[in-house]
Amino acid sequence: MKARAFAYARPSSLAEAHAAFAGADGDASFISGGQSLVPALAMRLQAPQVLIDLSAIPEMRGVRLDGETLRIGALTRHAETLTEPLIRAHAPLLAAAAPFVAHPAIRNRGTVGGSVALADPASEFPAMMLAMGAEMEISGVDGMRRVAADDFFQDLYQTAIEPGEILVALHVPAAGPRHVCAFDEMARRRGDYAMVGGGILAERDGAVIVNPRIALFSVGPTPVRARNAEAEIAGKALDADTIAAAQRALDADIDPLDDAEIPAAMRRHLARVLLGRLLRKLETCS
């Protein structure tokens, strides 16, 4: 349970980080908070020649409001999402999800960007990027590019980030007074990976729900937009019939597999129950 020996680099710019990756012929891992990577190194699931520590790269730090968009530096720690006023005001779904992410000591160290880049299908933050309609700012040797969350999560642990590229920041459309949101998950023990979880961000016009975005996790190899369920509630008030219709529609949105602990049918059932809870508690979130 000890990592294989590696060389260590702590670049102070993105250019240096890309040079370090090229210098290792690609046999390198980037580390930010390390709360998933260090166990993977300890178990030797990964054994890179070089570990490139991203913690000293200024562009990856900080949270700021750019007009209608909140830019969240990839190095922002989970714990900061609970306390940072700009996140609480403009990305409240992230703050609502944060208490469910692992345990407090992990949240003190783990980073939002690291979680999103890893794209664990049972993690909270990747799914919330889908629900918030975030864009990922990705740095490569040829410069920056942006990828929408809807195109970012491709398969199990596989994202639009190419080898050697670095997730620099998350750009979240700033939520305002018209927005409502809800987050919840079902886990056997607080801090454990959820059996099923999800978040909703929408606007409310009077009693009517507009532009809903529903994202679920732990229901397949990637976080999932529940587009059929969204269609059932868009433009409607959330009465019991509408919620029931959305729950029925959800079946076509997810395709969970049987696993050793949870049969697919149970996950489908839990997802329906969870969606009902989320829709009943949709409320102003900033």
Add this chain to the structure above:
Amino acid sequence: MNMMAGTVPLSLTVNGEEVARMVAPRTTLADFLRTDLELTATHVGCEMGACGACLVLLDGVPVHSCLVFAVQAQGQSVETVEGLVASGALAPLQQAFHERNALQCGFCTPGMLVNAHALIARGSVPDREEIRDAISGNYCRCTGYEAIVDAIEAAARKANGEGAE
């Protein structure tokens, strides 16, 4: 930026003292504390961030020292259970754990104390649910958690002038 192999220089503050050593980059902060500095109150259980026995304060907040490489703590401040005991910061918690029988083998206790210390340092009396949440990443395999929650609650009340019940 240097690409560094072999051992690399590391300087940081541990329990208030400046420390400078050469370390292999793969050395975790937990192993560095225990092996290089002989600070063995930090316990190593699972080495994967699950058991919570290795918690230390890094720049003032609890982290798993098995999930941080020592080189990542360059220039930062580490407080271990040894330091927190020497300063007297843990004395009320130690007393409460003793009175409530909140340990048997004691292996998990350092991690429990670090997390409980950080929780109480927030400055209000946490309810039992908050205490359970705070120590949700700390495994105890002998006493069960009831006495531990009792002890943390008692210490928190005392710290906030409510006195022991």
